[in-house]
Amino acid sequence: MCARHPFASNHYRRPLHPDAKTDDNDLEAIFHAAAGTDRRLVGYGLATLPVGEVYQSLQAVSRHRHNLVKQRARLMVQMRRLLHQTMPGFADLFEDDKLYRKSIALPVALQFASADAIRRAGVAGIASHLKETKVRFQTRTIERIVGLRAGAV
Numbered sequence: 001m002c003a004r005h006p007f008a009s010n011h012y013r014r015p016l017h018p019d020a021k022t023d024d025n026d027l028e029a030i031f032h033a034a035a036g037t038d039r040r041l042v043g044y045g046l047a048t049l050p051v052g053e054v055y056q057s058l059q060a061v062s063r064h065r066h067n068l069v070k071q072r073a074r075l076m077v078q079m080r081r082l083l084h085q086t087m088p089g090f091a092d093l094f095e096d097d098k099l100y101r102k103s104i105a106l107p108v109a110l111q112f113a114s115a116d117a118i119r120r121a122g123v124a125g126i127a128s129h130l131k132e133t134k135v136r137f138q139t140r141t142i143e144r145i146v147g148l149r150a151g152a153v
Helices: 006-013 023-035 053-086 105-111 115-132 139-151
Strands: none
Touching: 053 105, 105 115, 115 139
8 A cells, every 4th residue: 555645635535515415425425436436436446356267266275274274273272271281281391383393292192191100101111102103302301291290299
């Protein structure tokens, strides 16, 4: 949108019937604005220009992607809440973007669903499970998880 000087667009703001204010005149002005039949109002109507098939399909794909992104965000929030309800503090060990991708958080949470299970497995048990499932990990991350669970009641 371009910024225009008010004097340059003054003629667009003039009423069609300056002395008479009635519903009929308002209806006529609305019709002229929508139809674009008044020379002063051309370009301010509700005209829809024809667009190509490629643009329409691109627009549909873009809308679909936007909806998927919103759905994914909602699901991630729900998963974080459930993790917090079942294992308080577990999700807080991982950054927001690292909880779901390239992380040991979900494989550990799926296999060891309680603080007691994590405590019983210990660092060695969790490490062996992650090796079996071919998940890359660092021992210090497992130690943080076991340390958190050891403090939990």
